[in-house]
Amino acid sequence: MPITFIGPGVAIIESMDVLKSYWWQIILITVLSTFIVMIVTGLVSQTIMKLLHRNRNNTINAEITEEK
Amino acid sequence: MKDAIIAFITDSTFFYVFLTLITYELGIFLKNKFKMAIFNPMMISILLSIVVIVVLKIDISKYKQGTKFISFLLTPATVCLAIPLYAQFGGIPAITVAVIVITGIVGNLFAEVTLKLFKITDPVAKGVAIGTSSHALGTTKAMEIGEVEGAMSSLSIAVAGIITVILFSFFAQAL
Numbered sequence: 001m002p003i004t005f006i007g008p009g010v011a012i013i014e015s016m017d018v019l020k021s022y023w024w025q026i027i028l029i030t031v032l033s034t035f036i037v038m039i040v041t042g043l044v045s046q047t048i049m050k051l052l053h054r055n056r057n058n059t060i061n062a063e064i065t066e067e068k
Numbered sequence: 069m070k071d072a073i074i075a076f077i078t079d080s081t082f083f084y085v086f087l088t089l090i091t092y093e094l095g096i097f098l099k100n101k102f103k104m105a106i107f108n109p110m111m112i113s114i115l116l117s118i119v120v121i122v123v124l125k126i127d128i129s130k131y132k133q134g135t136k137f138i139s140f141l142l143t144p145a146t147v148c149l150a151i152p153l154y155a156q157f158g159g160i161p162a163i164t165v166a167v168i169v170i171t172g173i174v175g176n177l178f179a180e181v182t183l184k185l186f187k188i189t190d191p192v193a194k195g196v197a198i199g200t201s202s203h204a205l206g207t208t209k210a211m212e213i214g215e216v217e218g219a220m221s222s223l224s225i226a227v228a229g230i231i232t233v234i235l236f237s238f239f240a241q242a243l
Contacts, residue, residue, distance in 0.1 A: 002109065002110040002172070002204065002205050002208055003088070003089075003092055003110070003113075003138060004138060004139050004140075004204075005110055005139075005168070005169060005172065005204070005205065006088050006091075006092065006110060006113045006114055006117065006135070006138065006139075007088070007131075007132065007135035007136070007138055007139035008139060008165045008168070008169075009110070009113075009114040009165070009169045010114055010117045010118055010121065010128075010131060010135075011128060011131070011132055011165065012114075012165055012166055012169070013118055013121065013122070013128060014128045015160075015161070015163075015165075018160060018163065019163070019166055022163075026163060026166055026167065026170070027170060030166075030167045030170040030171055030174070031170065031174055034170075034171045034174045034175060034201050034202060035174070035178075035182060035201075037197075037200060037201040038175065038179065038182055038183075038197045038198065038200070038201035038202070039182065039186050039188075039197070041193075041196055041197045041200045041201065042183055042186060042188035042193050042194065042196070042197030043186060043188060043193075045188075045190070045192060045193035045196040045197060046188050046189070046190045046193035049190045049192050049193055050190070
């Protein structure tokens with residue numbers, strides 16, 4: 001899959017004039033937002049997964065108690 | 069004579085496919101040899117291809133024409149999501165491409181360390197985090213980490229893409 005990005009990646013040199021003016025702003029914003037999205041999404045997903053596991057365990061425990 | 073040979077080679081469509089594949093293979097070789105994340109095959113391929121294009125003074129439109137067969141598979145996924153946004157709100161394609169490449173490389177290089185640093189250990193959470201933030205390039209890293217991570221990452225790309233298109237239209241009109 002990464003190989004499909006090489007063409008568009010190389011084509012960046014075509015638009016160097018536009019990118020030259022804003023290169024550090026683009027890099028800073030992109031890097032920061034990538035990290036923020038990764039961390040926030042990971043933490044939120046992990047919390048949801050923990051809650052789901054806890055609910056599932058509670059349900060199983062309740063069923064076992066009822067059977068007894 | 070030298071110019072004629074260069075022109076003969078650079079006029080061939082297969083030269084650009086060959087250039088892309090050989091530089092990518094070189095990137096894979098370097099990554100396997102040095103085992104360092106900085107030797108990202110895609111990044112190495114892009115840099116080496118740019119060097120060749122600049123040194124041989126190749127017209128970039130020829131390169132784009134030659135590599136369209138490789139980029140072909142990328143088009144349906146990106147175009148079906150991006151076209152409605154472009155049509156409605158405009159944008160600078162060069163910046164979009166630059167951001168896509170940077171996001172992917174950052175995710176590919178730093179995803180594992182970042183997730184470890186923030187104690188994100190659940191495989192599903194790891195996959196969702198990588199896929200949402202770093203698209204297909206991050207997914208290659210997620211697949212290296214584990215099967216669940218890779219699957220979740222692939223799924224997250226599609227879901228995040230669709231949600232982005234819907235929410236962006238909404239927020240752009242609201243703000």
